[in-house]
Amino acid sequence: xxxxxxxxxxxxxxxxxxxxxxxxxxxxxxxxxxxxxxxxxxxxxxxxxxxxxxxxxxxxxxxxxxxxxxxxxxxxxxxxxxxxxxxxxxxxxxxxxxxxxxxxxxxxxxxxxxxxxxxxxxxxxxxxxxxxxxxxxxxxxxxxxxxxxxxxxxxxxxxxxxxxxxxxxxxxxxxxxxxxxxxxxxxxxxxxxxxxxxxxxxxxxxxxxxxxxxxxxxxxxxxxxxxxxxxxxxxxxxxxxxxxxxxxxxxxxxxxxxxxxxxxxxxxxxxxxxxxxxxxxxxxxxxxxxxxxxxxxxxxxxxxxxxxxxxxxxxxxxxxxxxxxxxxxxxxxxxxxxxxxxxxxxxxxxxxxxxxxx
Amino acid sequence: xxxxxxxxxxxxxxxxxxxxxxxxxxxxxxxxxxxxxxxxxxxxxxxxxxxxxxxxxxxxxxxxxxxxxxxxxxxx
Numbered sequence: 001x002x003x004x005x006x007x008x009x010x011x012x013x014x015x016x017x018x019x020x021x022x023x024x025x026x027x028x029x030x031x032x033x034x035x036x037x038x039x040x041x042x043x044x045x046x047x048x049x050x051x052x053x054x055x056x057x058x059x060x061x062x063x064x065x066x067x068x069x070x071x072x073x074x075x076x077x078x079x080x081x082x083x084x085x086x087x088x089x090x091x092x093x094x095x096x097x098x099x100x101x102x103x104x105x106x107x108x109x110x111x112x113x114x115x116x117x118x119x120x121x122x123x124x125x126x127x128x129x130x131x132x133x134x135x136x137x138x139x140x141x142x143x144x145x146x147x148x149x150x151x152x153x154x155x156x157x158x159x160x161x162x163x164x165x166x167x168x169x170x171x172x173x174x175x176x177x178x179x180x181x182x183x184x185x186x187x188x189x190x191x192x193x194x195x196x197x198x199x200x201x202x203x204x205x206x207x208x209x210x211x212x213x214x215x216x217x218x219x220x221x222x223x224x225x226x227x228x229x230x231x232x233x234x235x236x237x238x239x240x241x242x243x244x245x246x247x248x249x250x251x252x253x254x255x256x257x258x259x260x261x262x263x264x265x266x267x268x269x270x271x272x273x274x275x276x277x278x279x280x281x282x283x284x285x286x287x288x289x290x291x292x293x294x295x296x297x298x299x300x301x302x303x304x305x306x307x308x309x310x311x312x313x314x315x316x317x318x319x320x321x322x323x324x325x326x327x328x329x330x331x332x333x334x335x336x337x338x339x340x341x342x343x344x345x346x347x348x349x350x351x352x353x354x355x356x357x358x
Numbered sequence: 359x360x361x362x363x364x365x366x367x368x369x370x371x372x373x374x375x376x377x378x379x380x381x382x383x384x385x386x387x388x389x390x391x392x393x394x395x396x397x398x399x400x401x402x403x404x405x406x407x408x409x410x411x412x413x414x415x416x417x418x419x420x421x422x423x424x425x426x427x428x429x430x431x432x433x434x
Contacts, residue, residue, distance in 0.1 A: 071407065072414030234407065241403035244396040249388060251410055252381060259414075259421045 016057045018249055025055055026250060031257030032328040036284055038265025039277065039335050045070065045200035046134060046288050047328050048254060049126070053295070054321045057250065058119045059126040060110055064240030065250040066200035069258070071233030072251070074226060087223045088175035091216070094182065095189035095224070096231050102193020103232050107239040110198060120302035127292045127299060129199050134289035140208075141282040145275065176216040176224075184214060189228075196232040197239075268335050271342035280331050287327020294320035370427060373420035380416055384409070 016022060029051040037044030045066045052062035114122040167181040192206035206228065210221035240246050269277065298313040300306045308316075384391060395406045 068407065068410050072410040073418075075411050075414065237407055237410075238403055241395070241406050242398060242400070244398050246395070246406060248384070248392070248395055248406060248409065252384060252413055255413060255417055259418050260425075263421060263425045 016055060016247075016250075018253075022055060023253055026052075026253035027257040029055075029257065029328075030254035031261040032325075032332050033254070034258030034261025035265035035268075035335060036261075036280070036328065036331050037258070038262040039268050039280060039331075044258065044262075046130075046285060047324070048258075049200050050130060050288055050292055050295075050320075050324050051328070052250065053123060053126075054291075054324055057247070058114075059123040060114050060119075060240070061245050061247055061250075063110065063126060063198070063200045064237060064245040065247050065254070067196070067233050067240065068237040068246050068248075068251045069254050070200065070229060071237050072255070073258070073262075074229040074233050087227045088173050088216070088220055089227075090171075091173045091176055091185070092224050092227045094171065094185050095192070095228055098186040098189030099193035099196075099228055099232055100235050102190040102195075103197040103235045104193075104239070105190075106194045106197025107236060111243060117303065120299045124296065124299035124303065126199055127295050129195075130292040131289055131296070133195065133199065133201065133205075134285050134292070138282050138286035138289055141278055141285070145278050145282065173216075176214070176220045178215050180214050188213065192225075192228065193232055196229075197236045200236075265335060268339050272335075272338045276334075276338055280334050283334070284327050284331035287323050287330070291320045291324035291327065294323060367427065370420065370423035373416060373423055377413070377417040377420045380413055384413075 018026075029048055033044035033048040033051070036047055048069070049059075049062045049066050052065065053059050057065070110122065110125070113125050117124075167183050169182045170179055171182055171185070172179045188206065188209045191209070195201055195205050206225045207221050210216040210224065216224070237246060294316045297306065297308050298317050301308045301313050395402050
């Protein structure tokens with residue numbers, strides 16, 4: 001199947017050719033991303049966007065495809081989450097205005113960079129944002145894992161300190177049961193929207209920020225973020241679709257694997273401890289950050305900013321692919337391992353109860 | 359333990375059939391569809407997102423029902 005050409009100011013973007021091999025890779029990538037997203041409760045874009053880039057999809061097309069994929073998933077999942085009563089509609093409405101501003105800014109910046117610096121410049125920008133975001137997150141999770149038990153509540157004290165910051169207008173959110181400054185809500189909304197529009201990952205910042213900065217309960221933060229994901233996904237995907245960046249073939253191929261993986265990953269969470277979830281999260285996110293770091297020299301060479309030899313850039317590019325898929329593969333294997341161990345222990349316990357007559 | 363009712367086999371087959379049908383229709387007509395979707399106008403962009411929602415609903419329901427039937431149901 002031929003790759004379609006999209007004319008853009010100063011550049012001609014070519015979508016990736018879909019061969020049976022590429023289709024299989026996309027479905028596999030969707031499965032890994034879906035399983036990890038179901039397991040750690042995020043959108044999975046942190047693995048799917050770089051994964052598509054390593055398959056040769058331009059960064060901007062990977063981000064827009066991912067936003068369309070996230071939008072469809074959020075719409076379907078929203079009904080179930082709304083029934084659980086985890087959405088603070090007032091908070092959602094306040095945040096969504098600033099979130100859409102953030103998305104708009106990100107789409108404008110991404111398209112501007114693509115138009116002026118081309119595919120390599122766009123890939124470089126997206127990769128740098130990924131490296132900063134993912135390495136910061138991996139370090140934060142690792143610190144949380146290895147921090148002594150008795151010192152594990154600084155987030156609460158941070159939220160308490162922030163709730164004392166009295167910059168009007170102050171708003172009370174009933175479902176979340178917090179009273180915070182609108183300026184903080186605006187800042188978090190803008191940051192979440194900008195990240196969603198730039199790399200397709202928004203909840204990674206939005207949910208922790210709502211919990212640690214605004215002091216919102218975890219379930220309400222997760223529910224409200226899902227509500228916001230519909231708007232950020234719709235707005236971002238629509239803006240990119242208007243400029244011909246959304247490749248529907250890639251979205252559909254991602255769904256083939258992601259919706260299966262999502263269900264399996266979500267089920268696995270019932271069989272593991274919180275520490276195991278965090279450990280998988282740290283490994284996969286950390287490896288994804290390293291992978292994008294390896295990819296940067298090639299983009300710098302393509303932009304003629306540095307002069308690495310072709311051998312070195314090819315080697316680093318290969319290392320980026322191996323690290324990304326290796327990290328995701330290790331994460332998936334860890335989850336499958338946890339499921340098998342749980343099932344085995346469950347079977348032994350059942351057999352023991354049967355033999356003792358309990 | 360769980361209050362949820364399992365979906366019927368017919369419902370699962372129907373969703374699977376519809377999802378596979380939708381995928382085949384899209385991929386066999388991708389050249390013409392992409393010409394429309396990539397024409398950089400509001401209606402094609404809305405149609406593209408509509409197609410994504412439909413596929414997510416059909417395939418998502420099919421997979422969710424299928425996994426429920428084999429005892430792997432989840433809240434997603």
